[in-house]
Amino acid sequence: MTEEIIIAGFGGQGVLSMGKILAYSGIMQDKEVSWMPSYGPEMRGGTANVTVIVSDERVCSPILNAFDTAVILNQQSLDKFESKVKPGGYLLYDPNGITHNPTRKDIHIYSIEGAQLASDMGNAKVFNMIILGAFLKIRPIIDNKNVEEGLRHSLPERAHKLIPLNMQAVQVGMDNVKEA
């Protein structure tokens, strides 16, 4: 099994930390992982993306031109990465702020109202965990208990009290992802 994922959105949406939690969760499931951010001169508001690879084998290149799954959180990222999904692959997106919907017919397209659901939960910070839940629903590559372990490893000690809330958000994501 090798799953090559791009997660892309605005800086500040928790793109990088979602990738890190996914990668740590992969380790907890005894997978090989890599996490490779785009690193550019933009510090705020620009696009942020991270490539995460979860695999049974040693990861070869951490930088990829095509992906099994794209997790898309803004229009710019959709414009940039829709075409980079491998045929038969998956595209998960949050329709919030999207004006031109994805058009490809040769891939599986799912949507998740992440921003809305986070707002419903009363905590905008769990947005990225809702997205992670939605991703894991359509690509069940990691067990929930390992996601929880991954959170424990990637969050600082002082934030561990937030793990139940984060796992709740994962569940909300899993329950609300829809085929588009």
Added chain:
Amino acid sequence: MSEITLQDIIQPENLVYEKSKLLTDKRFHYCPGCGHGTVHRIIAEVIEELGIDEETIGIAPVGCAVMAYDYFDVDFQEAAHGRAPALATGIKRVWPNKVVFTYQGDGDLAAIGTAETIHACNRGENITMIFVNNGIYGMTGGQMAPTTLEGMKTATTPYGRKPQWEDGTPNNGFPLQITKLVAQLPGTRFVTRQAVYDAAKVRNCKKAIKKAFQNQMENKNGVNFVEIVSNCNSNWKMSAVDANKWLQENMLPVYPLGDIKDNFELINK
């Protein structure tokens, strides 16, 4: 009356002066009449008197004093041109209990090494910096230094240093007041300007250098910066005596002697 032989003279009771034990027997390569020899002697005497020869690490520059390490019987490192304050920082940060000093000329400290000088001073490294300013590049053969006086002739200002052309466009720039500049920085503890052209000045200079080492030993921070206005009779193309006279008449009005900053306080004159 029998003739006095050399052996009669070389007797302990006749001893009035001796070379510091911390100067090696290596013969100085400095020109006769140059200030470097005197400054070396003062530093060696100060280290000896303070009893810190087992703790001292000196840093030699690029310039006439490039081989200063041959003359001092203490551990020494030779720096790339201008980098002595960075070396001093490197040593002092990992060996805070050692006594670290740099020995630099005007080109080294105030031209190519300006960044290292300013930033070591600004960080307030607990080091001693000895700055010998003779307003010219000695070793490379008498080119313009940042501290070269206006109108002064050098190999690269053969018609005299001209800071600006007549219409005001920039040319060679102005004599750099690096010592005044570092005195403005919060990281300098003691900043002073001295000379060694006569016995009284040598005595004053020794007091200043001793203080610059003692401060380092007694404190945890603050650069102790001693400028010595000196001559370069060879490249000034004068006799040693004339050079010292020229120094007093021309250098001192631009670089007046005295303490500029003490215990982190600027001294108002």
Added chain:
Amino acid sequence: MGELKLMKGNEALAEAAIRYGADAYFGYPITPQSEVIEYLSEQNPYERTGMVVLQAESEVAAINMIYAAGAAGKRVMTSSSSPGISLKQEGITYIAGAEIPCVYADVVRGGPGLGTIQPSQADYFQACKGGGHGDYHQIVLAPASVQEMADFVALGFDLAFQYRIATCILSDGAIGQMMEKVVLPDQKPRMTEEEIKAKYPWATTGRKRGTPHRIITSLDLDSNRMEQHNRHLQEKYKEIAEKETRFEEIQCDDAEYVIVAYGSSARIAQKTIQLGRAEGMKIGLLRPITLWPFPTKAIEALIAKGVKGFLSLELSCGQMIEDVKLACNGRAKAEHFGRVGGIIHTPEEVLEAMKKQIIGE
């Protein structure tokens, strides 16, 4: 022993330096390796081990701090990326001349000039052929994973002090920025003053009365002595080449064709080999771990075993290929394939290059 973590290559390098018992890090920020000094500053190793971390005013100052602290017997490290390493060349050649042990990491980005902040392997020449002036070498270690970023800190320091030489850890933006699993070593204590004085009598730690003073310099105006010094350096380099050349061979036993690749490129090459083997091609990978000394003898041995051609795979326009060709010396085909500008080759295009340039169809 060991603690499993998910870390960036840059962070693993920094953490490994703390755990090795390094005495100081002097550096200057530059993308894509600023995490090294940021991580160290955040960890505050002065509290953990007494290790000093200082942001210098420039790369030039940082390398000269390394020169001096290394010459005073301390284990010190700096890091930078290509443009910053160009600035450090002054210090690096003085370090070579004065024989000062130290470790510096180069997280390479694309050039020339400011170039790009994306990964590159275009500084092979600079690292291996002497980026500064004079006849000199340094040991160049090429990590291909975050784990090796950590492991090569200890190896780098050990080699640096054994031979009184600089060790360069030559990675790239991909290895520096990516996170992977890494097993970290246990904390080692820093050396004491007594240990340093006993172990490194050449170091300027303050000379004992009655013993000769120590001079650290790269200058000697006596031509005969300078020639001797240069000969001595070359003898040392020869000894290092004989004893310290390191490489990894993957599926080379029955290989007819071999990819030579280091660092990031070696990881791509591994995938290419899987693809090629699936098509029935007998291809293998030679991964130099030391770029200097280069594993010339490994290539010679492969030729002796019947390898017919080598593809030098690099993120450059062709630099290591020169060493591959020298090793082949006309006895086997050697060609270069590379992508530049921050683009990383795909395993598929490498396989195509292998077929076209080496195997020939």
